[in-house]
Amino acid sequence: MKRLLIWGAGDQGTVTAECALAMKRYGEIDFLTIREKESRQIPGHKIYEETDGNLLEILSAYDEVIVATGSNDLREAKLTKLASLGLHPASLLHPTAVISPSAVISEGCTVLAGAVINTNASVGIGCIVNTGAVIEHDCMIGDFVNICPRAAMAGHTEIGRKAYLGIGCTIIDDIKVGAETIVGAGAVVIRDIPDHTVVAGVPAKAIRQS
Structure with missing residues (x-):
């Protein structure tokens, strides 16, 4: 069985480890701290x-490496470091996640328990799709996006690079959510959101620039 190194020894790291254990493909799971984060x-x-x-010595000693931090910026930085060392990250897909055969999931992603990624959806590099999140048909998720538990997006939604979708938020179909946006917990998004914007409420409204 393979050896997995989880780069991140905080909360996201422990959740990622349980996902890896559920996959039953790793004989050894160890951790590497992220210096910018508490462990x-x-x-x-x-x-x-x-x-x-x-x-390099530590990273190359393992069959697979996954970066585990909820910070989009840090996840991007560590994955960029892996690439500079000539290493490719793993993707972890929980066995209870429902993933369409036509969906595309890029490297470095973690898809957790009960998530749904439906027909023709695409998920970019280094994304986290948390517990019970729903990505409907033909959605496009940019790189380094964090989708919190129970967030749901209807068909043909586009989520920009390094966006953060708060727990339980809902996004109706054909919406474009800009890069580095933050959608607050429980928000209902019915209009496009420009880049670098924080929205909250029902319906979601801009409250500040991110």
């Missing part, structure tokens, strides 16, 4: 400290 104790697993001196 937590994870009993039963080896945890390496991220330093420049040992990075």
Whole structure:
């Protein structure tokens, strides 16, 4: 069985580890801290400290590496570092997720329990599709997007690069959500959202620039 290294030893890292265990394809799962983030104790697993001196040696010792942090910026930075070292990230897909055969999921993604990715949807590099999230048919998700639990988007929705969709938000069909936007928890999006905008409420309205 393969050896997996999870780059991120915080909350997202522990959730990612449980996803990996459910997949039943890894004989060993260890962690590498993210220096910019706090870590937590994870009993039963080896945890390496991220330093420049040992990075390539640690990363290359494993069959697969996944970056696990809810920060879109940090996830992009660590995946960019992997690429600069000539390494390709894994994608983890929980066995209870429902993923259409016609959907495309790019490298470095984590799709958690109960998520649905429907017909002809596409998910960009380094995205997190959290528990119970729904990406309907023909949606396009940009790179490094974080989709929180129970967020749902109807068909033909486009989500821009490094957007953050809060827990339980709803986006109706044919909506375009701009790059680096933040959609607040429980918001209902019925109009396009420009880049770098924070929206909240029902219906969602802009409250500030991100």
